[in-house]
Amino acid sequence: MSSFQNIDPKDAEKLTEKRGEGIGKDYIPFFKVHELSSSGESIRIRGAKTSRIHHLLSGLEFLTFQIFDWSPNVVDIREHFPLNISETITLAESLGLNHPVSNKKLKVVTTNFLIDLEGGEKLAINVLYKKELSKKRILEKLQLEKSYWQNKGVKWFVVTEEQFSAELKENMAWIRPYADLSDHESQIVKEAQNVLFPRLQKGSSKSLMKYCGELDDSYHLKPGSHLEMLRNAVANKQLSAPLNKSFHSWKCSEIELYYPLQVPVNLNVS
The missing domain is CATH 1.10.10.10 (Winged helix-like DNA-binding domain superfamily/Winged helix DNA-binding domain)
Incomplete structure (x- = not known):
């Protein structure tokens, strides 16, 4: 990913650390549990697919992860996958969307899970509670993610708590x-x-x-x-x-x- 002068310093540091790079047991998630404030639902769990520790930030992320970790056609699970910020900036401008920022600094957009399936197909999964869908900021971020993954030929999905019994x-x-x-x-x-x-x-x-x-x-x-x-x-x-x-x-x-x-x-x- 290209460096960008106006990126949030913490995000820029993560990019320098090669967060979001690697596959399987060598993948490094963009966010780790200890780095973010939590509602008490955050958990670190060893994945059956990757044999590495996965960092999950909510109970809904945990449940979604479990489902894919047990699916036989899944070969890799990458949580908190960062999108190329140069591409999301350009895409936001073309769509007329506000790019996510914090304290006037650009934030790296992440997708909750990037799933690799047998045969090479990928799924991009965004996980959030249904009540979040009424927030304009969230909807704009989702639209940005959807367009980003569509441009790459990757199927993109939203998972809420209502999809689990x-x-x-x-x-x-x-x-x-x-x-x-x-x-x-x-x-x-x-x-x-x-x-x-x-x-x-x-x-x-x-x-x-x-x-x-x-x-x-x-x-x-x-x-x-x-x-x-x-x-x-x-x-x-x-x-x-x-x-x-x-x-x-x-x-x-x-x-x-x-x-x-x-x-x-x-x-x-x-």
């Missing part, structure tokens, strides 16, 4: 803590298809929560052992579960051997 939010939060495993835990997960799955099949239409408790008793294991194995197995793509249905109401018969999880959210091109 309450059940999906609950389930993803329930399984995500089990994604990063030690070698010992990884071995346990690998055995889930041969050990846990056949046991659950015997439960048929029984409540999964209750039946896991019965299995703990039958095999003289501490309470919660089979349920923990299940969470590990689903989180690490050994078993599949109906993620758009609350885990509290899962039946044993609904647990299946893993099949690729498609992104369970409707993306709207705006």
Whole structure:
């Protein structure tokens, strides 16, 4: 990216640090959690796709990230991706838009997520709560982003909280803590298809929560052992579960051997 005399000094420093460059585990996000004021929803999380720490600034970013991190056709996720400021300045002028500024200094425009798919296709994802859509400043920034990505032949989407079911939010939060495993835990997960799955099949239409408790008793294991194995197995793509249905109401018969999880959210091109 070209340097620009009137860029906000903090943004200029980030560009000097090569923020927004690199791919996979070598990518450096333009923003990091500790650098911005937070509403308490900010989180750093290790990605399954990249094996690096991702910096997420809201609960909605966290949920959106989870969905793409579990999708089998996603190969890379780059959060807080900076747009070329020389291009956004020119584009804003041509569209008659006010370029984002702070204290009369130009700000680098960022897109929440740049997603790389198998086959080379990219998706640009902007994440924000629906109430933000009524703000003129936000709408102008979105229009600028949309035009920027369209000029590059990249599909651009807006994701709000309304595109996620309450059940999906609950389930993803329930399984995500089990994604990063030690070698010992990884071995346990690998055995889930041969050990846990056949046991659950015997439960048929029984409540999964209750039946896991019965299995703990039958095999003289501490309470919660089979349920923990299940969470590990689903989180690490050994078993599949109906993620758009609350885990509290899962039946044993609904647990299946893993099949690729498609992104369970409707993306709207705006």
